[in-house]
Amino acid sequence: MPQAASSQNAYLTAPLGAIFIRTALPIIFVMSMNGLLTVVDAVFLGIFVGPDAVGAVTIVFPVFMLLVAFATLVASGMASVLARHLGAGRFAEAQQTFMAAQGLALAISLAAIVLFAGFGESLVRLVANGDPHLAQLAHVYLSIMVYSCPVQFLLSVNADALRCEGKAGLMAALSLVVSLANMALNYLLIAGLGWGVAGSAGGTALAQVLALGVLVVFRVSGRTPLRLRLSGGANLFAQWGRMLALGAPQSLGFIGLALVSATVIGSLQMVAGARYDTVVSAYGIITRIMTFAYLPLLGMSQAMQAIVGNSAGAGDWGRARGGLRLAIIVALVYCLCVEAVLIGLAAPIGLVFVDDAGVVGEVARIIPVIMALYLLSGPLMMVGSYFQAIGDAGKAAILGLTKPYLFTMPLVLVLSRIFGERGIWFATPVAEVSLLCVTGLVLWTARGQAASRPGASAAEPI
Numbered sequence: 001m002p003q004a005a006s007s008q009n010a011y012l013t014a015p016l017g018a019i020f021i022r023t024a025l026p027i028i029f030v031m032s033m034n035g036l037l038t039v040v041d042a043v044f045l046g047i048f049v050g051p052d053a054v055g056a057v058t059i060v061f062p063v064f065m066l067l068v069a070f071a072t073l074v075a076s077g078m079a080s081v082l083a084r085h086l087g088a089g090r091f092a093e094a095q096q097t098f099m100a101a102q103g104l105a106l107a108i109s110l111a112a113i114v115l116f117a118g119f120g121e122s123l124v125r126l127v128a129n130g131d132p133h134l135a136q137l138a139h140v141y142l143s144i145m146v147y148s149c150p151v152q153f154l155l156s157v158n159a160d161a162l163r164c165e166g167k168a169g170l171m172a173a174l175s176l177v178v179s180l181a182n183m184a185l186n187y188l189l190i191a192g193l194g195w196g197v198a199g200s201a202g203g204t205a206l207a208q209v210l211a212l213g214v215l216v217v218f219r220v221s222g223r224t225p226l227r228l229r230l231s232g233g234a235n236l237f238a239q240w241g242r243m244l245a246l247g248a249p250q251s252l253g254f255i256g257l258a259l260v261s262a263t264v265i266g267s268l269q270m271v272a273g274a275r276y277d278t279v280v281s282a283y284g285i286i287t288r289i290m291t292f293a294y295l296p297l298l299g300m301s302q303a304m305q306a307i308v309g310n311s312a313g314a315g316d317w318g319r320a321r322g323g324l325r326l327a328i329i330v331a332l333v334y335c336l337c338v339e340a341v342l343i344g345l346a347a348p349i350g351l352v353f354v355d356d357a358g359v360v361g362e363v364a365r366i367i368p369v370i371m372a373l374y375l376l377s378g379p380l381m382m383v384g385s386y387f388q389a390i391g392d393a394g395k396a397a398i399l400g401l402t403k404p405y406l407f408t409m410p411l412v413l414v415l416s417r418i419f420g421e422r423g424i425w426f427a428t429p430v431a432e433v434s435l436l437c438v439t440g441l442v443l444w445t446a447r448g449q450a451a452s453r454p455g456a457s458a459a460e461p462i
Helices: 003-007 016-048 051-059 061-087 091-127 132-147 149-164 168-192 197-220 236-271 273-313 317-344 346-353 357-370 374-389 393-419 421-452
Strands: none
Touching: 016 051, 016 168, 016 197, 016 273, 016 317, 016 346, 051 061, 051 132, 051 197, 051 273, 061 091, 061 132, 061 149, 061 236, 091 132, 091 149, 091 236, 132 149, 132 197, 149 168, 149 197, 168 197, 236 273, 236 393, 236 421, 273 317, 273 346, 273 357, 273 374, 317 346, 317 357, 317 374, 346 357, 357 421, 374 393, 374 421, 393 421
16 A cells, blocks of 8 residues: 555554544444344333234244345345446446346345245244244234335345445435334334234334335436446346355354244244243343344444454554454453343343233343353454454354354254253353354464464564
């Protein structure tokens, strides 16, 4: 990088603490608003409908996460191709990629609708564990989410296109407006009109339609190089395979979350017995809380990646390592605070969502076990994000995918057989310790590889 350009790059010259805060706070704010939406939605359902509604939404959460995973698959795959076309000034190719991604999004979403129409009712009955009331609520909620998923997929593609076009501010503002509109619509439909779980799903769908409408107006207005039109002679299908391949790594994380949730719900069916409805409602509340707590960590990791990526690109590995150390410390303090608050106030937090003593008791019982080693999760996440930022995809994949696929899911299955329902919750802290061991091994290996290179010095990533 030329010296003049380097001197103007705040990521390379500003104090680490200041640039970390300045970068992280806006991201954390937007993500926290999205996380707050999941919490508020559960509160509305718990207060105005009842714990059964929270349980119904929880048992179909894995399907919802699969929809998110496939939307991410298309959007992130497109973004990888689109950003390079725009950066090189290849606007015709960028336009073709943009339209191809929307075609792929529609194709996958329509396939999801067809599958749900054929197997959705049977799937819902299965996860409801034979409870007809729970199955009816879950089917209503999931029907709306699946049949409106083309809007969700198109919105995801268009939002990532905005980021590639350098319009992150518009993307963040739109995300904030959608979250606020979603909360307002959910309150109106759930509390005002009494639509129950249909109001929860309907509010989300309407907010997404609103956001997509705003983006359509923006693109039609001509203030962007990417328009909603097909270029002559474009082979839209030719790019689908490339997008799927490039988008797969990021979507695997969401698929892992879906599979872990499905494993927990399936294990509860086998070991919870007559308490299944109560425990699954408590699990739904805890899932919303942990999602809300996780999103600020994601914002911190993205801020750290911006610092580390720029520093690594400039060859300043000392600053890159400093960015990692700062992020680890901040994440550790944050996770300690979250762990202390959630364990210390587990029962009062449960009462915010429902007034059912059984569900609140389960929340108060489960949270201390799940959160026992939460202090490890943030620092470990930062290490994985660091390797992603410096372009070491192999180590990033190991640290990002090992926990859900190799640890949490098998541990849930094994420990639930040994300890019963309690074993399901033991899996989370055991998985954290297991990932800590893997992370230590990865760092030790990386340091050994760096030391063995000729001329090894401080100009190394670890």
